Amino acid sequence: MSHIYFAKGIVDCPLDNIAAPRNISTSSTDLPYRYLLGSHSDRSVLRSIPYLSTTCLVGLLAVYLFVFAVVTPLALHGVVATRISNGRMRKIRHVTDATNNIMWALVFLTGGLRDAANVVFLQVEVFREVGEASRIAILLTSLFHGLHSVFLAFALNEQRMYRVQDYRGEKPSEQLQRQSRLLNRITLGIFILLMIGYFIVTHVTEDNETIDKVMSWVLYACYLFMSIPAMLASIWVSFHKAVVEPTGRAKVIILASVIGHTIVLLPSSFWNRAVLRTFVEKYPCPGSFLSFYDFIVILHFVVYGAMFAFVVMEYRRNAQILQSELYAGATQQLLMDPSGPDFPLNEEPVPDY
Numbered sequence: 185m186s187h188i189y190f191a192k193g194i195v196d197c198p199l200d201n202i203a204a205p206r207n208i209s210t211s212s213t214d215l216p217y218r219y220l221l222g223s224h225s226d227r228s229v230l231r232s233i234p235y236l237s238t239t240c241l242v243g244l245l246a247v248y249l250f251v252f253a254v255v256t257p258l259a260l261h262g263v264v265a266t267r268i269s270n271g272r273m274r275k276i277r278h279v280t281d282a283t284n285n286i287m288w289a290l291v292f293l294t295g296g297l298r299d300a301a302n303v304v305f306l307q308v309e310v311f312r313e314v315g316e317a318s319r320i321a322i323l324l325t326s327l328f329h330g331l332h333s334v335f336l337a338f339a340l341n342e343q344r345m346y347r348v349q350d351y352r353g354e355k356p357s358e359q360l361q362r363q364s365r366l367l368n369r370i371t372l373g374i375f376i377l378l379m380i381g382y383f384i385v386t387h388v389t390e391d392n393e394t395i396d397k398v399m400s401w402v403l404y405a406c407y408l409f410m411s412i413p414a415m416l417a418s419i420w421v422s423f424h425k426a427v428v429e430p431t432g433r434a435k436v437i438i439l440a441s442v443i444g445h446t447i448v449l450l451p452s453s454f455w456n457r458a459v460l461r462t463f464v465e466k467y468p469c470p471g472s473f474l475s476f477y478d479f480i481v482i483l484h485f486v487v488y489g490a491m492f493a494f495v496v497m498e499y500r501r502n503a504q505i506l507q508s509e510l511y512a513g514a515t516q517q518l519l520m521d522p523s524g525p526d527f528p529l530n531e532e533p534v535p536d537y
Contacts (some may be wrong), residue, residue: 195456195477197237197469220233230301237474241481243303248485249296249346252492256289260499263506281346282502287339293487294335298383319386326382330375333410333449333516337371340442347502348421349428367413378406411446418442428505434497441490448484452477 228437233239262279305311305321341364356364377514385399424437430438455477469475 195468197473197475199530209246237478239306242299245484246299249292253289253292256285259284263503290335294328301325317371322386330378333373334375337413340414343421344417348426350426371413374410407450414442433493437490438494441487444487
């Protein structure tokens with residue numbers, strides 16, 4: 185179990201690696217620095233926090249993703265339009281398959297929950313020790329991790345079906361629907377295998393070092409295989425030619441972000457205990473107080489920022505298309521009935537103004 189648990193796969197870089205400034209005085213301006221960094225004192229606040237750099241970065245990443253998870257359904261979901269009904273103006277949110285971004289919100293939400301859970305498990309000592317608590321921690325974080333990959337594959341398959349078309353309003357072909365269903369089922373199947381594998385590692389093979397290592401590589405393979413459906417969907421979106429499609433910049437962004445996501449998705453133990461073990465043992469803190477895995481966490485910010493940028497770009501493109509269709513439909517209704525009957529829409533009501 186020690187090979188796949190998040191806390192066992194990272195390096196704790198102490199603040200002692202930061203050179204303290206010379207000639208620190210006892211003035212009020214220097215006291216906060218002395219208190220926080222310690223300056224060779226036992227009163228340090230930050231020195232008492234285990235895995236400080238990783239905890240701060242992963243905690244900020246969780247907040248980062250939670251912000252995206254809130255903004256996406258509130259500002260990037262459907263199109264808010266004005267409707268006149270019985271002499272009153274009402275705001276309605278018109279949601280179509282092309283402007284429905286709930287799946288992307290779930291991608292960001294599960295990623296944030298995963299990182300928030302990792303922060304808790306890093307700071308609560310009982311979760312860092314081998315026992316039932318650490319088993320629960322592993323299963324919970326793997327659950328969020330797996331769901332995060334599943335929702336990403338689902339979101340990109342929705343992109344394939346409803347946002348890349350030969351003409352406006354084109355329904356996805358039967359072949360495309362079958363392909364999307366197959367990719368979604370494969371993703372779910374690998375997710376189930378991943379959860380079964382984690383259960384075996386945490387409850388069956390933890391006392392056998394050899395089997396534990398083998399199962400760790402099996403789990404790494406599951407992470408990679410789970411990324412394949414999202415990778416295939418992003419490649420299709422990037423290279424498929426259609427009349428209604430994302431811009432060239434958006435295609436580059438989504439393909440690069442999914443490739444980057446496949447890399448950073450791998451757990452810390454893969455980097456520190458498998459691929460780069462010799463390097464990490466020789467240079468445990470290459471960034472002074474930052475470990476090698478901390479740089480991987482920093483890449484997470486770039487990857488998810490690119491994904492969110494893609495969501496924004498695609499929302500604006502599809503919202504403009506939908507707005508033009510709504511205006512055209514409303515104009516036609518007014519020409520047919522000058523009294524202004526209600527314009528029929530599949531809508532989510534917004535409070536009256």
